[in-house]
Amino acid sequence: MWFHAKIVARMFLSAHQPKPLLFKLALLPHLHSFTSRCYFLSQASLPCRSISSYRDPLVTFLLDALKCSSSVSCCRVIHARVIKSLNFRDGFIGDQLVSSYLNMGLIHDAEKLFDEMANKDFVSWNSLVSGFSKMGHLGRCISLFSMIKSEYGLELNELTLLSIISVCASAQARDEGQYLHCCALKLGMLAEVKVANSLINMYGKFGCVDCAFRLFQAMSEPNMISWNSVVASCTQNGIPIEAINYFNMMRMNGFFPDEATMVSLLQACEFLPLGMLIEALHSVIFTCGLDSNVTIVTTLLNLYSKLGRLDASRKVYAEISKPDKVAWSAMIAGYAIHGCGKEAIEFFERTVMAGMKPDHVTFTHLLSACSHSGLVKEGKYYFRIMSDVYGVQPRLDHYSCMVDLLGRCGLLSDARNLIMHMPLQPNSAVWGALLSACRVYGNIDLGKEAAENLIALDPYDPRNYIMLSNIYSASGLWSEASKLRTLMKRNVLTKNPGCSFIEHGNKIHRFMVDDYSHPDSDKIHKKLEELIRKIQEVGFVSETESILHDVDEEVKINMVNKHSEKIALAYGLLVTNADKPLVIIKNLRICRDCHTTVKFVSQIEKRVIIIRDSKRFHHFSDGLCSCVVSGICCDCHTTEKFVSQVDNSKLNEGRPLSCSVSWN
Ligand SMILES: [Zn+2]
Numbered sequence: 001m002w003f004h005a006k007i008v009a010r011m012f013l014s015a016h017q018p019k020p021l022l023f024k025l026a027l028l029p030h031l032h033s034f035t036s037r038c039y040f041l042s043q044a045s046l047p048c049r050s051i052s053s054y055r056d057p058l059v060t061f062l063l064d065a066l067k068c069s070s071s072v073s074c075c076r077v078i079h080a081r082v083i084k085s086l087n088f089r090d091g092f093i094g095d096q097l098v099s100s101y102l103n104m105g106l107i108h109d110a111e112k113l114f115d116e117m118a119n120k121d122f123v124s125w126n127s128l129v130s131g132f133s134k135m136g137h138l139g140r141c142i143s144l145f146s147m148i149k150s151e152y153g154l155e156l157n158e159l160t161l162l163s164i165i166s167v168c169a170s171a172q173a174r175d176e177g178q179y180l181h182c183c184a185l186k187l188g189m190l191a192e193v194k195v196a197n198s199l200i201n202m203y204g205k206f207g208c209v210d211c212a213f214r215l216f217q218a219m220s221e222p223n224m225i226s227w228n229s230v231v232a233s234c235t236q237n238g239i240p241i242e243a244i245n246y247f248n249m250m251r252m253n254g255f256f257p258d259e260a261t262m263v264s265l266l267q268a269c270e271f272l273p274l275g276m277l278i279e280a281l282h283s284v285i286f287t288c289g290l291d292s293n294v295t296i297v298t299t300l301l302n303l304y305s306k307l308g309r310l311d312a313s314r315k316v317y318a319e320i321s322k323p324d325k326v327a328w329s330a331m332i333a334g335y336a337i338h339g340c341g342k343e344a345i346e347f348f349e350r351t352v353m354a355g356m357k358p359d360h361v362t363f364t365h366l367l368s369a370c371s372h373s374g375l376v377k378e379g380k381y382y383f384r385i386m387s388d389v390y391g392v393q394p395r396l397d398h399y400s401c402m403v404d405l406l407g408r409c410g411l412l413s414d415a416r417n418l419i420m421h422m423p424l425q426p427n428s429a430v431w432g433a434l435l436s437a438c439r440v441y442g443n444i445d446l447g448k449e450a451a452e453n454l455i456a457l458d459p460y461d462p463r464n465y466i467m468l469s470n471i472y473s474a475s476g477l478w479s480e481a482s483k484l485r486t487l488m489k490r491n492v493l494t495k496n497p498g499c500s501f502i503e504h505g506n507k508i509h510r511f512m513v514d515d516y517s518h519p520d521s522d523k524i525h526k527k528l529e530e531l532i533r534k535i536q537e538v539g540f541v542s543e544t545e546s547i548l549h550d551v552d553e554e555v556k557i558n559m560v561n562k563h564s565e566k567i568a569l570a571y572g573l574l575v576t577n578a579d580k581p582l583v584i585i586k587n588l589r590i591c592r593d594c595h596t597t598v599k600f601v602s603q604i605e606k607r608v609i610i611i612r613d614s615k616r617f618h619h620f621s622d623g624l625c626s627c628v629v630s631g632i633c634c635d636c637h638t639t640e641k642f643v644s645q646v647d648n649s650k651l652n653e654g655r656p657l658s659c660s661v662s663w664n
């Protein structure tokens, strides 16, 4: 495009006198495309020498100054200079000023200047629309769109349309987005690859993946961005098999994957946790020479760690020649969710010694690692030095990790004190961490206080009611628990159904609570009964506090014995090799009864069992779990962002995997 602009500029210069930018649009048929291109160049921060080589030195100077300027006062000085000595059309400096004002968030100044500018053309309108689009001002973009169309009678151009489609996509404005799609169709602009790509991206964000597919399939010559947009739409909508299929098609059409493709694909695999598939993608990354791209390998490292393969994450990290802060923090996050607090600290110290500077994300993961491993002294130390030594001010995430850490180790009043003295308004993660600890340690008063704060912050989250109800039930306050359940029913709050997933034979097998749908269901339930009998013989006693129904204890035991992770566990023991860890993924938190059951099973069956719940990994072996602190498994409730939530609707369970990654 740069080259093209230069050629157009030369043609333009050879035919006209100096100061060509003052010519009116009508004088030169090429001017419109020329101005658009120059606008593009300036937007892309590319050197716009095609203009500066012949324009007034003052214009060149002011434009360069505007490009470098990041202060409002500097913009105003340039603005004043233009009013004094130049015309807003000179070098399109008026349009550039509008963009600069908008980039600095000065909407009023931008609009005022725009109104004052004479002879506005498409470039001017686009400066305003694009600025508002970047700021996410859907309403302003739409009204400008109407003005361009009706009041000024200008035909819509590609740049305007792209800006407005982009803001509709981020604002989830479906009606407006569909209207723009119709406009593009009517104006014959769907054939423009950029317009089609942005619509695919928009429909992907809306969750209308079929519309995205139809648009893509109608394209005569999709480019790299088109392929990436359709793969990303699959990822955003949790349909990994389609993402892989489009990736294979892309390859067959002669396109090589780039960073965007690989990151999308790896993220899609979080919904399809098949070890074999991840390894295949890993080899694609290697074959394509993308293994030097830190963003891609960090995503891969993250994925391995989320799939319970911390060793593979370590190897990926070790192979990064120049790991950046994101990769480093991702590795610490891996240690944290696997309950390897000591390793996280050792790794942190080693890397800091090598010159890496930690930021707030690094400290969030480090404190989370301390919390998951019950390292109170270390946690307090890092919480203190993060601001004292590294100048990183604690944020809500850091406070929730600290409350979780203190609460998990039974220091409930310290945790409450921290909340009372924190300089920020505590959020649901902070109160949730305290409530969770109160449940573990049976502190009703504090639990009630935490739950009330939580319910005030988020009255529609059933977990808060369930946890408080558990505290009441555990303390024998049945009428309080019953009142809470009634309140929950009145607010129509229901728990998500629990389900567990296990990989076997190139398939993901999904089990719900009390599930008899699997073809081998008879064998599985027989195995489960046998396991429960065996662990009861060595001292296992059922814990039924997670059952909120008002039923007999025997019925509760029967209900808790049919939890999905127990069924998945029985199936895993039937079909997997004893020499490999058995990995189960659960969409919700594992309940205390299942946790204890798996501990016993790991001992009597002599198996390593790994369960990833919505919070973290539990590594069970020889009757112990990696999450056990001071003899109590602390179910925590801190911020859930470290571990991706497994949304059961998005997993492709039980389906034969027709997808494979091909590479020639
Ligand atoms: Zn359970």
Ligand SMILES: [Zn+2]
Residues within 6 Å of the ligand: 595, 617, 618, 619, 625, 626, 627, 628, 633
């Ligand atoms: Zn555990």
